[in-house]
Amino acid sequence: MAERTQKQKPTTGRTEETVTDGAPVAPQGEKLKAELDDLLDEIDEVLETNAEDFVKNYVQKGGE
Amino acid sequence: MAIAKVCGIETEYGIVVRGAESNPVAASSVLINAYVSGLSRKVGWDFEDEHPANDARGFTYEEVFAPEVDTQLVNAVLTNGARYYVDHAHPEISTPECRTALEVVRWDRAAEEIVRSSMERARRLLGDGSEIVTYKNNSDGKGNSYGCHENYLMDRATPFGRIVNQITSHFVTRQVFCGAGKVGCEFPNTSSTAVPYQLSQRADFFEEEVGLETTLKRPIVNTRDEPHCDPQKYRRLHVIVGDANMAEVSTYLKVGTTSILLAMIEDDALGTDLGLANPVAAIRQISHDPTLTRTVLLRDGKKVTALELQWALLERATKYERSHGLDPVGEAVGADILAKWEIVLAGLESDRASVAHWVDWVAKQRLVDGFAARHEVKPGDAKLKALDLQYHDLRADKCLASRMGLTTLIDEADVRSAMTEPPETTRAYFRGKCLQRWPNDIVAANWDSLVFDIGRDPLRRVPMMEPLRGTAEHVSQLLDECETAAQLLARLGS
Numbered sequence: 001m002a003e004r005t006q007k008q009k010p011t012t013g014r015t016e017e018t019v020t021d022g023a024p025v026a027p028q029g030e031k032l033k034a035e036l037d038d039l040l041d042e043i044d045e046v047l048e049t050n051a052e053d054f055v056k057n058y059v060q061k062g063g064e
Numbered sequence: 065m066a067i068a069k070v071c072g073i074e075t076e077y078g079i080v081v082r083g084a085e086s087n088p089v090a091a092s093s094v095l096i097n098a099y100v101s102g103l104s105r106k107v108g109w110d111f112e113d114e115h116p117a118n119d120a121r122g123f124t125y126e127e128v129f130a131p132e133v134d135t136q137l138v139n140a141v142l143t144n145g146a147r148y149y150v151d152h153a154h155p156e157i158s159t160p161e162c163r164t165a166l167e168v169v170r171w172d173r174a175a176e177e178i179v180r181s182s183m184e185r186a187r188r189l190l191g192d193g194s195e196i197v198t199y200k201n202n203s204d205g206k207g208n209s210y211g212c213h214e215n216y217l218m219d220r221a222t223p224f225g226r227i228v229n230q231i232t233s234h235f236v237t238r239q240v241f242c243g244a245g246k247v248g249c250e251f252p253n254t255s256s257t258a259v260p261y262q263l264s265q266r267a268d269f270f271e272e273e274v275g276l277e278t279t280l281k282r283p284i285v286n287t288r289d290e291p292h293c294d295p296q297k298y299r300r301l302h303v304i305v306g307d308a309n310m311a312e313v314s315t316y317l318k319v320g321t322t323s324i325l326l327a328m329i330e331d332d333a334l335g336t337d338l339g340l341a342n343p344v345a346a347i348r349q350i351s352h353d354p355t356l357t358r359t360v361l362l363r364d365g366k367k368v369t370a371l372e373l374q375w376a377l378l379e380r381a382t383k384y385e386r387s388h389g390l391d392p393v394g395e396a397v398g399a400d401i402l403a404k405w406e407i408v409l410a411g412l413e414s415d416r417a418s419v420a421h422w423v424d425w426v427a428k429q430r431l432v433d434g435f436a437a438r439h440e441v442k443p444g445d446a447k448l449k450a451l452d453l454q455y456h457d458l459r460a461d462k463c464l465a466s467r468m469g470l471t472t473l474i475d476e477a478d479v480r481s482a483m484t485e486p487p488e489t490t491r492a493y494f495r496g497k498c499l500q501r502w503p504n505d506i507v508a509a510n511w512d513s514l515v516f517d518i519g520r521d522p523l524r525r526v527p528m529m530e531p532l533r534g535t536a537e538h539v540s541q542l543l544d545e546c547e548t549a550a551q552l553l554a555r556l557g558s
Contacts (some may be wrong), residue, residue: 012509022402030463031469032417032421032430032469033417036430036434039464039467040435040438043435046462047360047447050415051449055449058078058205058453059204060203063076063210064278
């Protein structure tokens with residue numbers, strides 16, 4: 001997998017130690033999944049009723 | 065030695081009116097007026113020292129460059145030291161000057177709440193059921209983009225060419241952790257079927273490596289040379305290449321990593337060997353590849369992924385911390401940025417879901433993919449673009465980002481207090497506190513001065529040419545000892 005080959009860094013000096021330290025933070029994986037499921041359950045109430053019109057009418061002038 | 069990376073963010077919000085006819089300029093004015101009319105006294109912006117046409121490369125464009133701001137439009141300065149105004153056809157807030165990335169997150173969140181509060185006040189003011197709605201995003205999906213700009217204080221002695229040469233690789237690749245995500249594609253002649261989802265709102269709009277423009281032919285490195293402080297000592301690097309973030313950690317990492325790398329460039333500690341062969345193509349290629357596996361070409365002929373380039377930057381930043389320390393960005397915040405930078409890269413590389421609460425484009429992608437799977441919606445369906453827009457919707461009952469479990473860094477109470485209180489760590493403290501204490505005696509304000517009218521001729525301008533003078537440490541006692549603005553001016557000897 002590409003993810004594995006990416007472990008070959010183009011530069012030297014990144015030690016094993018930092019690789020270990022870089023392990024993902026205690027993932028809120030389960031919590032996130034539950035939150036996403038809850039959101040998808042209720043999304044019909046939250047979503048704009050006519051997605052087509054909502055998207056079409058969102059027109060901005062360029063800024064900056 | 066690198067100087068303190070005083071920094072801030074300017075955000076232009078998307079705006080629509082529901083239930084009434086209105087143009088966006090008028091709507092932006094109504095929105096901002098609804099907010100500032102509720103304040104005790106509105107203090108206007110002073111344009112005396114604005115020079116948006118000065119180019120860092122050493123020339124000026126006055127003849128060919130239209131004024132950036134129409135002085136007739138609403139333009140207010142707030143007691144938290146921020147500026148709230150109509151820019152083109154958008155409401156915009158510039159945060160006060162901050163000392164660290166964490167402070168930027170706090171005052172950027174406060175700006176969001178000010179806009180939310182403005183929407184509510186405008187709704188009550190309009191009273192006809194119509195509603196002004198704002199979005200913290202950067203594109204309408206139809207080829208129109210508006211900005212979220214960062215600003216960093218730089219030492220004038222650092223050659224501008226070195227900054228351009230060395231920061232570009234970060235500006236092209238940092239989107240892996242601070243892209244806000246976008247459904248579809250706005251790059252000419254590229255269909256949304258080819259690019260159904262991408263990392264960045266803005267990548268489709270960059271056409272040059274370096275330049276003065278912000279609205280056409282946008283450059284990755286912007287050359288506007290308008291320091292808003294002592295121009296002999298400082299420059300302000302005006303960064304137009306970022307997305308507006310809903311995720312606090314994205315904002316934090318965006319500003320924090322950039323601050324560290326800019327300090328390294330001042331100390332000539334970053335190196336020249338990570339330059340990209342074709343940054344303009346690379347920023348788009350990286351944005352268009354949510355698998356993060358596509359490689360881009362370095363100037364020396366090596367091919368690297370965006371993550372590999374980010375790992376190399378992080379490794380050098382870590383060495384820099386050991387050799388130089390991180391005082392220019394705040395030691396504690398700097399160390400935390402390095403730690404989170406490593407966690408986010410590792411997560412993006414091997415466990416994408418583990419950073420979904422930190423990174424906007426990952427959170428939005430999960431939402432879009434989850435919705436598409438559950439409802440069997442195909443790429444290109446308007447419902448998916450609607451999800452994208454609503455992720456950034458600032459109405460509490462419509463905002464999707466706020467329902468995604470994003471990690472917060474700032475307590476709600478600190479966000480609320482930052483709506484009216486300035487940072488204590490920069491000259492914004494002096495500006496904000498004077499506006500709190502003596503709003504009726506201040507006729508105008510801008511980044512580097514306050515103009516007082518204490519009833520005697522002439523008006524008194526108090527210059528603030530040093531971004532780190534006028535902090536709480538410097539002036540809180542002085543301000544406490546003054547009953548009136550006249551006493552303050554006498555004490556300042558102006």
